[in-house]
Amino acid sequence: MTTEIITDIAEAEQGSSLWHDAWLRLRKNRLALAGGIILVGFSLIALLTPWIAPYAYDAQNLELGASPPSAQHWLGTDIFGRDLLTQIMYGGRVSLAVGFVATSVALLIGVTWGAIAGYVGGKVDAVMMRLVDILYALPFMIFIVLLMVVFGRNILLLFLAIGAVEWLTMARIMRGQVQQLRQQEFVEAAISLGLPPRTIIRRHLIPNALGPIIVYTTLTIPSVMLLEAFLSFLGLGIQPPQTSWGLLISYGAETMEEFPWLLIFPGLALTITLFSLNFLGDGLRDALDVRRSKD
Amino acid sequence: MSLLEVKDLAVSFVTRMGTNKAVDGISFTVDTGKITAIIGESGSGKSVACYSMLGLVPMPPGRIDGGTALFEGQDLLQMSEAQLREIRGRDVAMIFQDPMTCLNPFMTIGKQLMEPLLYHQQVSKEQARARAIELLDEVGIRDPESTFENYPHQFSGGMRQRVMIAMALINEPKLLIADEPTTALDVTIQAQILKLIANLQTKRDIGVIFISHDLAVVADIADQIVVMQQGKIVEGGDSEHIFHHAEHPYTRKLLAAIPADSKAPMPNEPDTLIEVRKLCTWFDQGRNKEPVKAVNDVSFDIRRGEVLGLVGESGSGKSTIGRSILRLVPVTSGSVNFDGTDVTTLQGNGLKTFRRRMQMIFQDPFASLNPRMTVFDTLAEPLLLHGIENSKSVASGVLKLMDDVGLARNFVRKYPHEFSGGQRQRIAIGRALATRPEFIVADEPVSALDVTIQAQILDLMQDLGKEYGLTMLFVSHDLAVVRHLADRILVLYKGEIVEQGSGEDLFERPQQDYTRQLLSSIPGRALLE
Known part of the structure; x- marks a missing residue:
C-alpha cells in the first residue's frame, strides 16, 4: 500500500517552479546566456591554469625583454620577458577569486543580517540597521588601508576586507524584501502552524527574497573586482610576484606608450568579464521579475 | 431604435x-x-x-x-x-472598479472634475466650476463648495466612487x-x-x-x-x-450560488471551547498619537462544534479578533481561554502545542501560499513539524489531505502559481487541516473567488467541518454567506460587538439600527424573499 502511494507521488506530473520558469526566460536572452558561458569558461581556465598555462609562472627570459605578440608568445611578453598570457591566466585566478569569494562573504553576512533585522523588527531592527548606517558612513578606503597596515598584506584579508564593506547594501536590500514578505499571508500561515522563526526565515522568507539578491550579486562581483584592481593599482592589494588583472593593468599603464599590448590584453580580459557579468545580471533581473508575463 | x-x-x-x-x-x-x-x-x-x-x-x-x-x-x-x-x-462615460487608482492623487478633485468639461465643451472656468459643484451635490457629496479643493486621499472609498460618478456624468453622457x-x-x-x-x-x-x-x-x-x-x-x-x-x-x-437559506440552529447546547473576555487589541500609531482601537473590550464565547459568524464592514476589527485569538497580532489586554488555558500568555513550546490546535484560512489564496513550495512541501511541513507523520508516512498523509479537500493527486508536485484561485484555496484549507486542529479561523475565505467557486468552497468547508468536528470562527463582510453557514452571528462595528444572536433572530428580528442598515444593504435581497 505504502509503496503504491509513494510511486504515486513520483509519478505525479512535475510542476514548473518559479526558478524553472526564470531559467526558461533567461535561456531566451542570448546576451545573458553568452555572458554566463564566458564566465563559466573563464572560471574553468582559472581553475586549470597550473596545468594548462603555456609557460611557468615565474619563467623569465630577460634577453627577450618586452616583445610584441608572436607565435611563441601569443600575447607577447612583459619587460622581464615573462609570457603575458600566462600572467593573465594567473592574474585571473586572483581577480576572479576575489570577486567570487568576497561577494560570497558579503552575501552570507548581508542576507543573514538583513533577514533577521527585517523579520524580528522593532528595537532589534533599529539597532542592527543603525550599525549598518554607521559602517556605511565610514570612508571604506581608509578602513581597508587601515586593515592592510595593521594586519599586513594578505590575500585572505583582502577577501574579508572587501566582503566586510560590500555586505552593507545586501543587508539593506534583504531587509526591505523581508519586511515586504512578512506582511504576506503565507508567512502568517507559517507562524500559525507553529514553525520556529529560524525555519520561517530559512524556508519561507529567504527563497522568496533571493531574486533581487541574485541580481545585486552579479552587479557586486564586478565592483569588487574593480575594487581589487584599484587597490592593487595603488599598491595596497596583491603583491608581486603574485599578480592580478588590476596589477597587470597598473604595470601596463606605466609602459603604455612603448608596449601598448601590456595594457590592452589585461584590460580586455577584465572588460570582457565585467561585460559578461553585467549582461548576465541584466538578464537575470528580467528573468526573475515575476511581474513579467509568461509569454 | x-x-x-x-x-x-x-x-x-x-x-x-x-x-x-x-x-x-x-x-x-x-x-x-x-x-x-x-x-x-x-x-x-x-x-x-x-x-x-x-x-x-x-x-x-x-x-x-x-x-x-x-x-x-x-x-x-x-x-x-x-x-x-x-x-x-x-x-459615453465610464466608472471603474477602483476609485483610488482612477483618480490622480496629485490633483484636487475639483480640477479633475473640470478637466473633461473644459476639454469637450466651450465653457469658461467659472461655468465649469459651477457645473462641477452642482454635480458633486447631486451625487451626494456634502458641502461641495469646500471639498472642491480637496485631494482624493481625503475622501473615503465610497465618496471617491461618488466623485468618479460625478466625473463620468459631467458631460451629460x-x-x-x-x-x-x-x-x-x-x-x-x-x-x-x-x-x-x-x-x-x-x-x-x-x-x-x-x-x-x-x-x-x-x-x-x-x-x-x-x-x-x-x-x-x-x-x-x-x-x-x-x-x-x-x-x-x-x-x-x-x-x-447566491446563498439563501439560514442554517438550522444547533439542537442542544454544547460546552464552550473558547471564552474571549474583555479583549482589546490596539495598534500604536507612534508617539503622541492615540492608538487605533481595532478591537475594544470584546467578550464572547465560541461553543464546541459551532460555526460562529463575525460580520462587519472593513475596519470594524473582525479580522483582528481572529488574529488575536490565534496570537498572530499582539493582544493589548483581556484574555482568550481555549479549553481552559489562557492563550494570550503562552510562550515557546506551550504556544507551539496550541498552534497545532488552532489554524487559519486566509482571504487571498494568491498570497497565503509560499510561491516557491510545491503542494507536497506545503502540506508536508505541518505534518512533519508536529510529528503527525514521520518521514516515511508523510507521503500518504499528504495524499490523504489532498483527497479530503478535493484536489487531484496528480497535482502534488505542482507549484501554487499553476493553480486557479479555487484550487489554491483548497490547498490552503488542506494546510490548515493538516495539524488536525479543533478550531479554525476563516478570514473571508471566499471573498477573493468567483461566485460559483465560492459555493464549492463553502460546501467543502461545511463538509470538512462536520468530518473533522471543527469549531469555526467565520469572518466575512458578506451577510448572505454568513447566514448560510453560521450557527450564531456577531455583528461588529468599530471594534465593538453591537449585536449577537442566531442567524434567524438576527435576520428576522434585528434589534440595533446598525444591524438593520447592514441587512438592508444585502444585494439582491428582494430576490431572496
Whole structure:
C-alpha cells in the first residue's frame, strides 16, 4: 500500500517552479546566456591554469625583454620577458577569486543580517540597521588601508576586507524584501502552524527574497573586482610576484606608450568579464521579475 | 431604435501562445433609460467587450474579428481614434472598479472634475466650476463648495466612487458604462452607490451598462441581464425572466450560488471551547498619537462544534479578533481561554502545542501560499513539524489531505502559481487541516473567488467541518454567506460587538439600527424573499 502511494507521488506530473520558469526566460536572452558561458569558461581556465598555462609562472627570459605578440608568445611578453598570457591566466585566478569569494562573504553576512533585522523588527531592527548606517558612513578606503597596515598584506584579508564593506547594501536590500514578505499571508500561515522563526526565515522568507539578491550579486562581483584592481593599482592589494588583472593593468599603464599590448590584453580580459557579468545580471533581473508575463 | 446595438461582436487576443477568443460573437442592446447588466466570472470577456467598442483595448495584442456596435446609428468599430476620443467622455462615460487608482492623487478633485468639461465643451472656468459643484451635490457629496479643493486621499472609498460618478456624468453622457463599480466597497456603501446609480439613471434618462461578477448585486437595479461565459452570451433577457425562468445551466448555477437559506440552529447546547473576555487589541500609531482601537473590550464565547459568524464592514476589527485569538497580532489586554488555558500568555513550546490546535484560512489564496513550495512541501511541513507523520508516512498523509479537500493527486508536485484561485484555496484549507486542529479561523475565505467557486468552497468547508468536528470562527463582510453557514452571528462595528444572536433572530428580528442598515444593504435581497 505504502509503496503504491509513494510511486504515486513520483509519478505525479512535475510542476514548473518559479526558478524553472526564470531559467526558461533567461535561456531566451542570448546576451545573458553568452555572458554566463564566458564566465563559466573563464572560471574553468582559472581553475586549470597550473596545468594548462603555456609557460611557468615565474619563467623569465630577460634577453627577450618586452616583445610584441608572436607565435611563441601569443600575447607577447612583459619587460622581464615573462609570457603575458600566462600572467593573465594567473592574474585571473586572483581577480576572479576575489570577486567570487568576497561577494560570497558579503552575501552570507548581508542576507543573514538583513533577514533577521527585517523579520524580528522593532528595537532589534533599529539597532542592527543603525550599525549598518554607521559602517556605511565610514570612508571604506581608509578602513581597508587601515586593515592592510595593521594586519599586513594578505590575500585572505583582502577577501574579508572587501566582503566586510560590500555586505552593507545586501543587508539593506534583504531587509526591505523581508519586511515586504512578512506582511504576506503565507508567512502568517507559517507562524500559525507553529514553525520556529529560524525555519520561517530559512524556508519561507529567504527563497522568496533571493531574486533581487541574485541580481545585486552579479552587479557586486564586478565592483569588487574593480575594487581589487584599484587597490592593487595603488599598491595596497596583491603583491608581486603574485599578480592580478588590476596589477597587470597598473604595470601596463606605466609602459603604455612603448608596449601598448601590456595594457590592452589585461584590460580586455577584465572588460570582457565585467561585460559578461553585467549582461548576465541584466538578464537575470528580467528573468526573475515575476511581474513579467509568461509569454 | 436602441441607444446601443451590438451585433456579433468578436474580439480576440493574439499572443505567442496562440489566439485567444476573448469575446466570441455577442449581441445585446442598451436602451435609453434602461440598465443592461453584463454578468460573468473573471475572464468571461465582459469587460473586454465594452472596452473594445470604445477603442480601449490595446491592439495588438487585441484584434476585433468582426461585428458591429451601433451607437445612435453609427458604428463605433469603424471609427477612427480621433472620432472615438470625441465620443469617449462626452457621449459615453465610464466608472471603474477602483476609485483610488482612477483618480490622480496629485490633483484636487475639483480640477479633475473640470478637466473633461473644459476639454469637450466651450465653457469658461467659472461655468465649469459651477457645473462641477452642482454635480458633486447631486451625487451626494456634502458641502461641495469646500471639498472642491480637496485631494482624493481625503475622501473615503465610497465618496471617491461618488466623485468618479460625478466625473463620468459631467458631460451629460447618453451611455454610462460601470465596470464593477461597487466591488471594492463595503456592503453598506455598495447599497448606497447602487441606489445612486439607479436614481441618476432614471432622472437623467440615460442608458447604463453595468458589468459585474455578482448576479445578486444587479438584481435590484437591472432591466436587462446578459450572462456571459467564456466569451459567449449563454442567456439574456428581462431580469424578471432571468431570475425566475432561467434556462441555461450556467445561469442556474449562478443563481444557486447566491446563498439563501439560514442554517438550522444547533439542537442542544454544547460546552464552550473558547471564552474571549474583555479583549482589546490596539495598534500604536507612534508617539503622541492615540492608538487605533481595532478591537475594544470584546467578550464572547465560541461553543464546541459551532460555526460562529463575525460580520462587519472593513475596519470594524473582525479580522483582528481572529488574529488575536490565534496570537498572530499582539493582544493589548483581556484574555482568550481555549479549553481552559489562557492563550494570550503562552510562550515557546506551550504556544507551539496550541498552534497545532488552532489554524487559519486566509482571504487571498494568491498570497497565503509560499510561491516557491510545491503542494507536497506545503502540506508536508505541518505534518512533519508536529510529528503527525514521520518521514516515511508523510507521503500518504499528504495524499490523504489532498483527497479530503478535493484536489487531484496528480497535482502534488505542482507549484501554487499553476493553480486557479479555487484550487489554491483548497490547498490552503488542506494546510490548515493538516495539524488536525479543533478550531479554525476563516478570514473571508471566499471573498477573493468567483461566485460559483465560492459555493464549492463553502460546501467543502461545511463538509470538512462536520468530518473533522471543527469549531469555526467565520469572518466575512458578506451577510448572505454568513447566514448560510453560521450557527450564531456577531455583528461588529468599530471594534465593538453591537449585536449577537442566531442567524434567524438576527435576520428576522434585528434589534440595533446598525444591524438593520447592514441587512438592508444585502444585494439582491428582494430576490431572496
